[in-house]
Amino acid sequence: MYRYDTIDKAFVADRAAEFREQVGRRLAGEITEDQFKPIRLLNGLYLQLHAYMLRIAIPYGTLTSKKLRKLAWIARTYDQGYGHFTTRTNLQLHWIKLADAPDILEHLAEVEMHSMQTSGNTIRNVTADPYAGATADELDDPRVWAEAIRQWSTLHPEFSFLPRKFKIAVTAAAKDRAATRVYDIGLAMRRARTGELGFEVMVGGGLGRTPYLGPTIRQFLPSRHLLSYLEAIVRVYNRHGRRDNIWKARIKVLVASLGAEEFARQVEAEWAKGEPERADLPDTELARIRAAFTPAFEVLPARSEALERAKAADPAFARFLRHNVHPHKAPGYAIVDVSLKTPGETPGDMSSAQMEVVADLAERYSLDEVRVNYQQNLLLPHVRLDDLPAVHAALAAAGLATPNIDLVSDIIACPGLDYCALANARAIPVAQHIAKRFADPERAELIGELKIKISGCINACGHHHVGHIGILGVDKKGEEFYQVTLGGSGEEDAALGQMLGPALPADKVTDAIEQMVEVYLRERKSGERFLDTFRRTGVAPFKEAVYADAH
Amino acid sequence: MKALTGNLLRDGEAVFWRAGAWVPRFKDAELFDDEAVAESAEASAKTAQTVVVDPYLIDVIESDGLWAPLSFRERIRALGPSNHPQHGKQALGGEDIAALQHAHGAARSTGRVNLIKRK
Numbered sequence: 066m067y068r069y070d071t072i073d074k075a076f077v078a079d080r081a082a083e084f085r086e087q088v089g090r091r092l093a094g095e096i097t098e099d100q101f102k103p104i105r106l107l108n109g110l111y112l113q114l115h116a117y118m119l120r121i122a123i124p125y126g127t128l129t130s131k132k133l134r135k136l137a138w139i140a141r142t143y144d145q146g147y148g149h150f151t152t153r154t155n156l157q158l159h160w161i162k163l164a165d166a167p168d169i170l171e172h173l174a175e176v177e178m179h180s181m182q183t184s185g186n187t188i189r190n191v192t193a194d195p196y197a198g199a200t201a202d203e204l205d206d207p208r209v210w211a212e213a214i215r216q217w218s219t220l221h222p223e224f225s226f227l228p229r230k231f232k233i234a235v236t237a238a239a240k241d242r243a244a245t246r247v248y249d250i251g252l253a254m255r256r257a258r259t260g261e262l263g264f265e266v267m268v269g270g271g272l273g274r275t276p277y278l279g280p281t282i283r284q285f286l287p288s289r290h291l292l293s294y295l296e297a298i299v300r301v302y303n304r305h306g307r308r309d310n311i312w313k314a315r316i317k318v319l320v321a322s323l324g325a326e327e328f329a330r331q332v333e334a335e336w337a338k339g340e341p342e343r344a345d346l347p348d349t350e351l352a353r354i355r356a357a358f359t360p361a362f363e364v365l366p367a368r369s370e371a372l373e374r375a376k377a378a379d380p381a382f383a384r385f386l387r388h389n390v391h392p393h394k395a396p397g398y399a400i401v402d403v404s405l406k407t408p409g410e411t412p413g414d415m416s417s418a419q420m421e422v423v424a425d426l427a428e429r430y431s432l433d434e435v436r437v438n439y440q441q442n443l444l445l446p447h448v449r450l451d452d453l454p455a456v457h458a459a460l461a462a463a464g465l466a467t468p469n470i471d472l473v474s475d476i477i478a479c480p481g482l483d484y485c486a487l488a489n490a491r492a493i494p495v496a497q498h499i500a501k502r503f504a505d506p507e508r509a510e511l512i513g514e515l516k517i518k519i520s521g522c523i524n525a526c527g528h529h530h531v532g533h534i535g536i537l538g539v540d541k542k543g544e545e546f547y548q549v550t551l552g553g554s555g556e557e558d559a560a561l562g563q564m565l566g567p568a569l570p571a572d573k574v575t576d577a578i579e580q581m582v583e584v585y586l587r588e589r590k591s592g593e594r595f596l597d598t599f600r601r602t603g604v605a606p607f608k609e610a611v612y613a614d615a616h
Numbered sequence: 617m618k619a620l621t622g623n624l625l626r627d628g629e630a631v632f633w634r635a636g637a638w639v640p641r642f643k644d645a646e647l648f649d650d651e652a653v654a655e656s657a658e659a660s661a662k663t664a665q666t667v668v669v670d671p672y673l674i675d676v677i678e679s680d681g682l683w684a685p686l687s688f689r690e691r692i693r694a695l696g697p698s699n700h701p702q703h704g705k706q707a708l709g710g711e712d713i714a715a716l717q718h719a720h721g722a723a724r725s726t727g728r729v730n731l732i733k734r735k
Contacts, residue, residue, distance in 0.1 A: 092625065092626065093666070094666040097665055098625075098665060098669050098670065112628050112669060114630065114689070114692060114693045115628065115629065115630060115693065115696060115697065115703075115704050116629060117627070117628040118700060145700075145703055160696075160703070161628070162626060162627040162628070163625060163626055163627065163628065164626055164627075198703070234693060291691070316725055329698055409701075411699045414699075482688070482689060482692055483692060483697035483698055483699055484697055488689075490688075491692075491698060493697075493698070493699040494699060497699065538690075540688075543687050543688055545687065545688060545690065583678035602656065
């Protein structure tokens with residue numbers, strides 16, 4: 066785990082002190098809301114429907130037990146005792162008072178955390194593969210590069226007033242667990258024939274009103290040049306990105322309007338102008354960062370008899386192993402998914418007490434690490450096979466062991482109109498209703514992988530465009546309606562969903578999901594996921610089933 | 617009919633205008649049937665920058681003898697999040713809260729308030 070150095074510590078503390086003074090001036094009426102709003106947004110503080118919301122950055126989704134305990138304490142002390150993990154792997158607290166925000170930033174700084182650049186037209190919190198450092202299919206630990214990007218982009222003077230927000234995701238594995246195709250910049254590590262490591266650079270992906278999958282503008286960028294190349298990309302965007310129209314200001318619009326080839330040419334020209342060494346990370350600094358991401362695994366047997374006995378004795382544990390436990394690169398270890406998707410609960414929500422349970426488990430059983438993924442679940446990345454029964458029991462006792470990872474009830478949902486000032490419709494109750502309908506774990510297992518993603522507005526925080534089933538809330542003359550898309554994916558087979566048909570009223574959505582699941586079960590061939598069947602059959606049978614009543 | 621609403625600067629709570637002051641419950645909100653009076657109250661509220669952030673007028677409709685904000689969004693502001701009924705103003709309970717919770721949908725267009733659907 067990366068630890069702040071003295072420079073990191075000093076500037077995070079300075080920033081908290083600066084914000085305290087700014088909040089004081091606002092409360093005293095010395096500055097107006099128009100003057101204050103951009104300042105609070107630069108510190109991740111939004112004003113929503115019921116209160117202020119503080120969005121806390123969790124760089125590349127990595128937490129220690131100390132950090133998670135602090136988040137639990139802040140949620141209990143300054144909020145209503147819970148927080149909401151987002152698709153950007155951040156934590157949102159939805160009941161914050163303005164006067165408390167400076168205190169909270171100071172508490173965060175104590176554990177090397179902050180809320181800088183979780184809003185505003187800046188380079189936002191960088192995300193990475195949640196399996197980083199734990200999976201055998203990676204070429205390197207992507208967090209080394211994500212941390213380098215975090216340091217480079219935080220308070221970068223040239224990139225503090227971009228045309229619009231800017232998000233970067235990094236993976237070093239072939240399987241894309243970081244949704245890199247739908248980021249402003251997606252970085253996927255590749256190995257050249259020479260053995261050298263570098264990045265495939267994808268630019269101009271994004272969801273929102275005009276979704277795009279990011280085209281690759283460079284097949285292979287030697288990793289040592291990452292920062293100078295990123296600088297060239299963001300510089301071209303900063304110069305030519307539109308500032309006259311908020312809906313056309315993201316880099317995806319620039320890339321689409323220029324064409325990927327021309328955009329790439331401009332980036333290469335910009336890159337050629339500079340001296341890469343000026344921006345690129347020196348090897349010594351890279352080595353310093355890398356040293357923070359080298360957990361000490363024990364040498365263990367690849368098979369655990371304790372695990373096998375528990376598995377044979379307890380079908381619930383066996384089911385948990387099938388869905389929530391994944392192979393680890395080190396023999397004798399596993400990656401454990403902590404589901405925040407108990408049917409009927411709010412996707413991504415976690416109480417302070419639950420955070421403390423996971424923090425304790427991480428400290429005791431997972432080399433003190435916790436991860437957040439964009440599916441709004443947590444992970445314990447380094448659990449010994451021998452310890453899995455104990456971890457499962459503790460998670461189950463805290464309501465965190467639902468064996469539904471990637472299944473129909475593992476639904477992404479943004480906060481929607483229950484909290485968010487931008488939303489047009491609620492997302493959470495729709496997710497709750499669907500998850501309860503499919504709460505039977507046997508049925509969910511029979512259905513298999515099915516990723517439902519729900520957004521309460523076109524900004525697409527719930528990633529609906531890349532859901533196997535995507536659901537978008539819309540406001541039709543004051544009533545909540547939901548548009549359904551099918552066939553999206555945010556992974557290595559990335560695709561944008563196709564519209565099913567006219568928007569459905571709220572009380573028809575779960576029935577429609579069930580009808581589509583029935584079509585899939587009827588049509589599927591051996592080994593096909595919902596997505597595969599949809600890709601083979603097209604939208605017609607699903608449309609027919611859902612809209613049959615209308616004919 | 618209109619009401620004037622905003623969020624308190626200090627904690628962001630949704631509040632409603634009543635005779636120059638701000639009240640937390642929608643049932644206590646002052647209702648304006650005169651557009652000019654409503655706009656004058658809004659202008660006045662906007663001058664008190666250290667109390668409420670961005671005050672604005674909302675449409676209000678009558679529903680079974682009680683008043684409710686026309687839009688679904690404004691009802692959620694007046695109640696709290698529907699996923700956590702123990703949070704927000706809805707936790708206080710009462711007939712006014714129940715009326716807001718049971719009002720469903722919205723007028724299909726301004727002025728046709730009798731078409732509101734009830735759950």
